[in-house]
Amino acid sequence: MDSYIMQLRRAWLNQDGDVLADLLSLSHNHATNPQLGSDAAMTKAMEHLSAPFDDLVLHHIKVISSLNKDDALTSYAHQSAAIQSLAKILQLQKDENWMLPVMNSMCLDLRRLALKAEASKFGKNQKSGEVLEKCAECLMSCFRVCAADNRNSEDDTKRWGMLALVNQLWKVYFRINKLDLCKPLIRIIESSGLKDQFALAQKITYKFFMGRKAIFDSDYTAADEYLTYAFVRCHKESAKNKRLILTYLVPVKMLLGYMPKKSLLEKYNLLEFWELVEAVKRGNLRSLEEVMNKHEIFFISAGIYLIVEKLKLITYRNLFKKVYLVLNTHQIPVASLLAALEMHGVDDVDMDETECLVANLIYEGKIRGYISHQHKKLVISKQNPFPQLSSLNSN
Amino acid sequence: MSDFIVGTCLFMCPEKERWMREREGLLHTFEVDEKTKHLKRPKADPSKIVKCFSRPAAGQLMPDTSELRPASVLLSTIRYLFTNVVTRVDYDWVMIYDFVFDRLRAIRQEVVIQRIRGPQSVQILEPIVRFHVYAGQRLCEKNISVFDTKINSQHLLECLKQLLVLYDELEEQSSMCNPNFEENIERLSIGNNRPQMEALYMLLHLGDSSALGRGISLPHKYRGKNVKLAMKISLAWFLKNYVRTLRLIQKLPLLLKFGVLSNLRLLRRDTFQIMSAAYNSKLLTFPGLKLQEILMYRDVEKLSADCKLFNLSFAYENVQFDARKFNKGLLLANPDMYFTVQTLQKYLPIILLQDDDAINDDSSS
Structure with a gap:
C-alpha cells in the first residue's frame, strides 16, 4: 500500500503519464488489492500527495473501496467525482498535455462503470439510461477542456485528447439512442487541423461509428467509405473487431452491388449473410x-x-x-x-x-x-x- | 412525492383568475354566463370557465397551490372540453380549436409544475395527443393565418414523445415487484392505449429509421394488430412502395388514419416524382382515374390541381409524366382534407376520449 502511494507520487512528480494512467486504471492489478480501499490508504495519500492531485487519488481509492463492496452505483459516483477533479487539474495545467493517457484510461473506466451501474439498477427507482446520460455529461466536461486548449503548439495541446473522448461518447450515445448529440462533436473533429494525425486505433474507432451513423441516416456511399477505411486498417489480429465492422460493411456493400465471397464470411463467422447473399x-x-x-x-x-x-x-x-x-x-x-x-x-x-x-x-x-x-x-x-x-x- | 407541489384548486379555473378575467373583460365566449352576456361586463359561468395558458413570468415566486389543479381536476377538465366544447356546431371549429388548444396547454403546464408522472400523466397526455391528431386533419386545408400545421404537429410530437418516455418508465417499474397494490391496479389499466400511441408514432414518422427501430424492438405484448399494420405501412414507405403504403393506410382505424394522413402531401409529391421518371413519355399518358385511386384523391379536381402544381399536364382525364418538366423544387403537394367535415364531426368526442378501434369508418365517403 505504501509503495503504491509512493509510486503515484513519483509518477506525478516525474510527469509520467503512461505510468500514472496505469496506477489510476481499474484494470491494473492494484485495483484488486483489498487493503487499498481502507481508511489507512486515504490517510497515507493525504500525507504524501499534494493538492490538487490528492483529491483525485482519494476519489480513486473510494472507487476501489466501493468496488470491493460490489456497489456499482457508488463506484460510478466516485469515478465521476474523480473525473471532475481530473478535469480541474487538466484545466490548471496550462502548457502541458502529459496527463492525456490518464484521462483516456479513467474515462474508459467511467463508461464501463456506468454500464455496470445501469445493469445493477434493477429494483431501484431510476430511469434507464440515466447513469449513461450523466456519464456523457461527465465525458463532455473533459472534452470541453481539451477542445478549448487551442493556444498551445501542436506538441503540448490537449486537443490530442479529443478523439478518444468522442469515441467514448459515441459508444454512450449509441447505447442511449441519442445520435443527434454527436453532431457538434463531429463538426469539431472534422474541422480540427489534427484530424488526420490522431492515433490510428482512435481513427479506426471513429470511422467505424461514423459509418454506423451514416447507415442510420441512409447515406450508404458514405457508410461504405467510413467502414471500408476501418476494416482495411484494423489490425488483422483483432478478428473480433474486424467481424464487428463487417457486420455493417457487408450489407452496405451488398446494397451498393458488391456481393461478399463465401470464404470471407466463413473466415469471420458471418454465414448468416451468406443465406442473404x-x-x-x-x-x-x-x-x-x-x-x-x-x-x-x-x-x-x-x-x-x-x-x-x-x-x-x-x-x-x-x-x-x-x-x-x-x-x-x-x-x-x-x-x-x-x-x-x-x-x-x-x-x-x-x-x-x-x-x-x-x-x-x-x-x-x-x-x-x-x-x-x-x-x-x-x-x-x-x-x-x-x-x-x-x-x-x-x- | 411529498416534496412536490400539489394543487388544491378544485375548479377548472382558479377563483383569482376568474375575478381578474371578469374584471378585465378577458372572458371567452365559451365561458360567459348566458344570463349576463348582454351586460357590459359579463360574468363567467363557473362551470364553463377554464384556466388559460400563460407563460411563467420571470422571477415569479413559487406558484400558489390554490391556483393549481390536481391531476383528477385536470382530467375532468379535459373531459369537459371534449364533451362540451369540441362538439359545438354553433361556431367555426377554428375558434374551438384555438380555445381548446390554449386550455390544454395550460393543463400540460400544470402537469410539469406539479411533476405529475406515472399513470396519471399518461391519462392526461393521451387525449391531448388525440386532439392534436384530430385537429391536424380537420383543419389541414385552412390558411396558415388561422391554423398553423407546423405548430400543431410540434405540440403533438412533444406530447407523444413524452408519452413514450412515460411508457418506458412504467414498463420498467412494473417489471420490478411493487408492494403497492393499488398502484399496480392503476397501471394495469393504462397500458391499454399504448399500442395506439406506438402505432401513431410510427405513422407520423413514416419510413423513418429511428421510429421504425423503436417499433421493431417493442415488447411483444404491445404488438397488436394496429402496431403491426403501422409497421408494415412504415416499412412499405421506407422502400417507397407507394401503392402498398396508400392501400394499407385505408385499413387503419380512424384516429391512426388521421395521423398518417399528415404525410399525405409528401407521399403524393414523392410518388409524382417517382412516376415522372418511370412513366416518362411524350406520347403515353397515365389514366387519371387510376392515379386518383392510388393516391387517395376524393376529388379529381384536386388531382388536376396537384398536376398543375408539379408542372405535369393533365388533359382529358389523363396525366402526362415528364421527368424533365417535373418541378422538383416543391416539397409538398397541395393540402387535401380526406374526410368530410360531417364525418369528422360525427365521431366527436368518442374518438378523442377512447380507443377508436370500435368505430368503423365505412361511412366516411
Whole structure:
C-alpha cells in the first residue's frame, strides 16, 4: 500500500503519464488489492500527495473501496467525482498535455462503470439510461477542456485528447439512442487541423461509428467509405473487431452491388449473410423473407434490420432481370413480372404494385426504360437495360 | 412525492383568475354566463370557465397551490372540453380549436409544475395527443393565418414523445415487484392505449429509421394488430412502395388514419416524382382515374390541381409524366382534407376520449 502511494507520487512528480494512467486504471492489478480501499490508504495519500492531485487519488481509492463492496452505483459516483477533479487539474495545467493517457484510461473506466451501474439498477427507482446520460455529461466536461486548449503548439495541446473522448461518447450515445448529440462533436473533429494525425486505433474507432451513423441516416456511399477505411486498417489480429465492422460493411456493400465471397464470411463467422447473399442474387424473395425471419434477432440487435430490408429492392431488380433474360424481349409484359413475383413467394401483390416496384427501380436508375401503363408493358432500353449496380454509386 | 407541489384548486379555473378575467373583460365566449352576456361586463359561468395558458413570468415566486389543479381536476377538465366544447356546431371549429388548444396547454403546464408522472400523466397526455391528431386533419386545408400545421404537429410530437418516455418508465417499474397494490391496479389499466400511441408514432414518422427501430424492438405484448399494420405501412414507405403504403393506410382505424394522413402531401409529391421518371413519355399518358385511386384523391379536381402544381399536364382525364418538366423544387403537394367535415364531426368526442378501434369508418365517403 505504501509503495503504491509512493509510486503515484513519483509518477506525478516525474510527469509520467503512461505510468500514472496505469496506477489510476481499474484494470491494473492494484485495483484488486483489498487493503487499498481502507481508511489507512486515504490517510497515507493525504500525507504524501499534494493538492490538487490528492483529491483525485482519494476519489480513486473510494472507487476501489466501493468496488470491493460490489456497489456499482457508488463506484460510478466516485469515478465521476474523480473525473471532475481530473478535469480541474487538466484545466490548471496550462502548457502541458502529459496527463492525456490518464484521462483516456479513467474515462474508459467511467463508461464501463456506468454500464455496470445501469445493469445493477434493477429494483431501484431510476430511469434507464440515466447513469449513461450523466456519464456523457461527465465525458463532455473533459472534452470541453481539451477542445478549448487551442493556444498551445501542436506538441503540448490537449486537443490530442479529443478523439478518444468522442469515441467514448459515441459508444454512450449509441447505447442511449441519442445520435443527434454527436453532431457538434463531429463538426469539431472534422474541422480540427489534427484530424488526420490522431492515433490510428482512435481513427479506426471513429470511422467505424461514423459509418454506423451514416447507415442510420441512409447515406450508404458514405457508410461504405467510413467502414471500408476501418476494416482495411484494423489490425488483422483483432478478428473480433474486424467481424464487428463487417457486420455493417457487408450489407452496405451488398446494397451498393458488391456481393461478399463465401470464404470471407466463413473466415469471420458471418454465414448468416451468406443465406442473404444467395437469396438476393437469385432474386428469391421468399427465401429472403425466410432468412430475415430466421435471423431477425441478430439483425435487429446489430441494428441492421432496416438495411437488410432495403436489400429487397435489389432482389426485385435481380428477379426482373431474370425475367428479361428468359423472355429475351425489350417489351416485358408487367404480367410476366407479376407472375415471377408470385412464383417467388410474394403472394399479396397485384399489377399496380408490380408497376410501382418497377417504377422505383427506374427512378433509382437500376432499370433503364419506361413503363407503358396502357400496354401493361415495361419497355427497356436496348443498351444495358440493367446496369451493374456497382456502376450506379457515383450519384 | 411529498416534496412536490400539489394543487388544491378544485375548479377548472382558479377563483383569482376568474375575478381578474371578469374584471378585465378577458372572458371567452365559451365561458360567459348566458344570463349576463348582454351586460357590459359579463360574468363567467363557473362551470364553463377554464384556466388559460400563460407563460411563467420571470422571477415569479413559487406558484400558489390554490391556483393549481390536481391531476383528477385536470382530467375532468379535459373531459369537459371534449364533451362540451369540441362538439359545438354553433361556431367555426377554428375558434374551438384555438380555445381548446390554449386550455390544454395550460393543463400540460400544470402537469410539469406539479411533476405529475406515472399513470396519471399518461391519462392526461393521451387525449391531448388525440386532439392534436384530430385537429391536424380537420383543419389541414385552412390558411396558415388561422391554423398553423407546423405548430400543431410540434405540440403533438412533444406530447407523444413524452408519452413514450412515460411508457418506458412504467414498463420498467412494473417489471420490478411493487408492494403497492393499488398502484399496480392503476397501471394495469393504462397500458391499454399504448399500442395506439406506438402505432401513431410510427405513422407520423413514416419510413423513418429511428421510429421504425423503436417499433421493431417493442415488447411483444404491445404488438397488436394496429402496431403491426403501422409497421408494415412504415416499412412499405421506407422502400417507397407507394401503392402498398396508400392501400394499407385505408385499413387503419380512424384516429391512426388521421395521423398518417399528415404525410399525405409528401407521399403524393414523392410518388409524382417517382412516376415522372418511370412513366416518362411524350406520347403515353397515365389514366387519371387510376392515379386518383392510388393516391387517395376524393376529388379529381384536386388531382388536376396537384398536376398543375408539379408542372405535369393533365388533359382529358389523363396525366402526362415528364421527368424533365417535373418541378422538383416543391416539397409538398397541395393540402387535401380526406374526410368530410360531417364525418369528422360525427365521431366527436368518442374518438378523442377512447380507443377508436370500435368505430368503423365505412361511412366516411
